[in-house]
Amino acid sequence: MKQTPTSSRVSRRLIPSARIVLGALAFIAAVLLVLPVIALGARAPWSDALARLFRPGTLDALRLSLVVSTASVVLSLALGFPIAWVLARCTFPGRRILRTLVLLPMVFPPVVGGVALLAAFGSHGICGSTMQSLGIRLPFTTAGAIVAATFVSCPFMILSLESGLQSIDRRLEDAAATLGASDWMILRRIVVRGLGPALRAGIALTWARALGEFGATITFAGSHPGRTRTLPLAVYELINVDVGDAILLGVLLVAFAAAVLLALSGKVLLR
Amino acid sequence: MRTLIPPPKLVAMGGIAINLQGVLAVAGVLCGALLGCDKPAPRHEIRVMAAASLRDAFEAIEHAFEPEHPNTDVVISFAGSQVLATQLLEGAAADVFASADEVQMGRVAALCEAPACFASNHIVVITPADSSIGSIEALTAPGVLVVLGADGVPAGRIARTAFDALELWDSIEPNIASNEPDVRGVLMKILLGEGDAGVVYATDAMRASPGRLRAIEFPEGVDCSSEYPIAVLRNASSSERANAFVRFVLGEPGQAILRQHGFEAP
Numbered sequence: 001m002k003q004t005p006t007s008s009r010v011s012r013r014l015i016p017s018a019r020i021v022l023g024a025l026a027f028i029a030a031v032l033l034v035l036p037v038i039a040l041g042a043r044a045p046w047s048d049a050l051a052r053l054f055r056p057g058t059l060d061a062l063r064l065s066l067v068v069s070t071a072s073v074v075l076s077l078a079l080g081f082p083i084a085w086v087l088a089r090c091t092f093p094g095r096r097i098l099r100t101l102v103l104l105p106m107v108f109p110p111v112v113g114g115v116a117l118l119a120a121f122g123s124h125g126i127c128g129s130t131m132q133s134l135g136i137r138l139p140f141t142t143a144g145a146i147v148a149a150t151f152v153s154c155p156f157m158i159l160s161l162e163s164g165l166q167s168i169d170r171r172l173e174d175a176a177a178t179l180g181a182s183d184w185m186i187l188r189r190i191v192v193r194g195l196g197p198a199l200r201a202g203i204a205l206t207w208a209r210a211l212g213e214f215g216a217t218i219t220f221a222g223s224h225p226g227r228t229r230t231l232p233l234a235v236y237e238l239i240n241v242d243v244g245d246a247i248l249l250g251v252l253l254v255a256f257a258a259a260v261l262l263a264l265s266g267k268v269l270l271r
Numbered sequence: 272m273r274t275l276i277p278p279p280k281l282v283a284m285g286g287i288a289i290n291l292q293g294v295l296a297v298a299g300v301l302c303g304a305l306l307g308c309d310k311p312a313p314r315h316e317i318r319v320m321a322a323a324s325l326r327d328a329f330e331a332i333e334h335a336f337e338p339e340h341p342n343t344d345v346v347i348s349f350a351g352s353q354v355l356a357t358q359l360l361e362g363a364a365a366d367v368f369a370s371a372d373e374v375q376m377g378r379v380a381a382l383c384e385a386p387a388c389f390a391s392n393h394i395v396v397i398t399p400a401d402s403s404i405g406s407i408e409a410l411t412a413p414g415v416l417v418v419l420g421a422d423g424v425p426a427g428r429i430a431r432t433a434f435d436a437l438e439l440w441d442s443i444e445p446n447i448a449s450n451e452p453d454v455r456g457v458l459m460k461i462l463l464g465e466g467d468a469g470v471v472y473a474t475d476a477m478r479a480s481p482g483r484l485r486a487i488e489f490p491e492g493v494d495c496s497s498e499y500p501i502a503v504l505r506n507a508s509s510s511e512r513a514n515a516f517v518r519f520v521l522g523e524p525g526q527a528i529l530r531q532h533g534f535e536a537p
Contacts, residue, residue: 115463118463118465122463122464122465123464123465124463124464124465139448139465140416140448140449140465140466218451218452218456219456219459221449222418222448222449222450222451222460222465223421223449223450223451223452224447224448224449224450225450228449229450236452237421237422237423237450237452239357240351240353240354240356240357240423240424241353241422241423243357243360243361
């Protein structure tokens with residue numbers, strides 16, 4: 001070791017021990033994250049799976065879950081992008097407070113989120129009488145389930161889009177502006193294109209969170225077949241009646257989510 | 272496969288990171304404080320799983336039982352009977368199971384010694400105190416939001432049977448706004464004024480903030496009651512101690528406490 005160590009030499013010296021540690025930790029992580037999913041599949045009653053799955057209630061729940069999670073992704077995108085843009089591009093006092101506030105629903109205990117929604121949009125909530133006079137009722141309706149899912153999943157969209165926006169080179173936007181591009185054109189041609197991976201990640205995370213949403217939904221929207229009983233609610237109800245059915249439904253939910261996440265990461269969508 | 276999630280930006284998480292540090296600091300202090308506490312001499316635990324509706328009564332029974340049985344610590348976990356039965360079937364360790372109905376006790380029959388009924392309870396229709404609903408028939412009016420326990424919840428199952436016996440179920444069913452996973456869910460929806468009427472146990476209605484709810488009883492002759500069975504688990508850590516607790520519940524002191532909390536004799 002007479003020479004000054006080059007960077008490759010340094011990494012070669014560090015790697016063996018680092019590899020063992022990282023490899024061992026990665027293995028533990030894989031066991032923690034993957035084993036429960038495999039175990040769930042192993043417990044499912046596969047012999048009469050089709051008969052158990054294709055009951056009207058199950059398909060209703062699956063359809064409703066699709067509608068609710070997709071609608072909340074659309075809502076999260078429409079409402080999350082402006083907030084992400086404000087957080088990434090505007091400087092104003094209280095920006096960090098605003099960021100923390102809009103991300104709070106991520107850490108709300110499930111039922112608290114639902115009670116908070118009731119306090120705001122329930123029939124005795126702050127906006128309750130206004131909404132009633134407009135003829136809008138959210139509790140016990142599909143719209144309410146969508147609002148609950150959006151409430152808990154939109155922060156994921158905001159986080160992804162904000163970090164995506166910060167990574168876009170702003171000089172491109174400035175250059176486009178000097179070349180006479182309108183605000184909307186810059187937004188479409190530069191910002192939305194530059195957001196690619198962040199947008200995909202945001203959609204995937206938001207959708208996954210909305211699909212698995214339980215606590216705020218049961219508290220705010222209740223559980224009614226075909227109206228507010230999404231797959232997670234159906235699973236929770238079934239687990240106390242027939243564990244086999246519940247596990248199968250859980251496997252269906254997981255498989256379905258995995259397929260969509262794979263599609264999103266495999267660029268099948270959006271690009 | 273391409274990574275789905277862009278590398279995390281610590282900048283973006285700044286606000287959260289600070290909060291997390293704060294939380295960790297507080298957690299550390301709390302752990303230290305807890306570890307520093309003097310632990311009492313080792314005691315024998317009796318692990319009881321009890322239906323959520325038994326909470327107040329069983330906590331009172333615990334406080335009456337423990338002084339009479341030194342070195343014994345009764346640890347009760349409360350949840351919906353159907354949740355507890357599922358946990359037991361999945362191998363949860365417990366010494367005593369007190370269920371809010373015989374159906375759920377039946378699910379775990381193979382794991383228990385012979386159950387004995389220790390109390391009974393009946394369901395009532397509850398409405399907010401200022402509601403215009405004055406009778407069970409009024410639940411059939413179009414637009415009334417009725418909240419029940421789901422099918423697997425004892426109070427929900429009994430409610431359906433009782434409405435059916437009154438030949439009202441067909442006209443009440445379209446008004447069902449929600450099937451809650453437990454009785455607390457039903458109570459909350461009515462207390463918050465989202466639902467117009469719900470069905471819970473008489474003991475739940477009695478316990479919930481007095482003055483905010485009104486209870487409507489089912490007519491005489493309609494089966495609307497639930498028997499509460501209690502049993503010692505076969506793999507109890509000490510069947511002797513578990514049986515002592517069950518005897519206490521079935522005996523005079525336990526029964527007196529149950530009456531105080533609105534439960535009827537089995």
